[in-house]
Amino acid sequence: MNQLVIGKYISQKRKEKNMTQAQLAEKLGVSNKTISKWENGNCMPDYSIVENLCSELGITIAELMDGEDSDENSVRVYDESQIIELLKRTQELEQHKNIMYGIILIVMGIAFMAVSNSMGGSDVKDFFSGVLLGLSVCEMVAGIYVVGKNFIK
Numbered sequence: 001m002n003q004l005v006i007g008k009y010i011s012q013k014r015k016e017k018n019m020t021q022a023q024l025a026e027k028l029g030v031s032n033k034t035i036s037k038w039e040n041g042n043c044m045p046d047y048s049i050v051e052n053l054c055s056e057l058g059i060t061i062a063e064l065m066d067g068e069d070s071d072e073n074s075v076r077v078y079d080e081s082q083i084i085e086l087l088k089r090t091q092e093l094e095q096h097k098n099i100m101y102g103i104i105l106i107v108m109g110i111a112f113m114a115v116s117n118s119m120g121g122s123d124v125k126d127f128f129s130g131v132l133l134g135l136s137v138c139e140m141v142a143g144i145y146v147v148g149k150n151f152i153k
Helices: 003-016 021-028 032-039 047-057 061-066 080-118 123-152
Strands: none
Touching: 003 032, 003 047, 003 061, 021 032, 021 047, 047 061, 047 080, 061 080, 080 123
16 A cells, blocks of 8 residues: 555546545545645545545545556455455554554653652752753653544544
């Protein structure tokens, strides 16, 4: 699954249907920026929208995943429901991975805070204690942002 190839294919099929990104976006209930992200290969369409996208473009899910029209003599056999399920699982795993990154940042922030609190006594130690405290706060805020962003999706 090559996002760039799939994106170019979406763009090609949209243009063949004489649709703008805005028109396709309106039909799918997404923003034209989302269509642009797909076409530039920055992200994949959400599994929940793939069937509607293929219907609007007049292609099969297998063709979308291949990024090309299927050959009439092709021996490839796809179960479209399995492809959708695979996309769903892939996107869920990506979300779980991002949540884990956020949790790791929070835990590292707590660890730095603990180390920061155990330091002190001289000017140099106080300086490093302050730096660690600042790092711990930044890491925890970043971790909370990453976790929160993925729960909102």
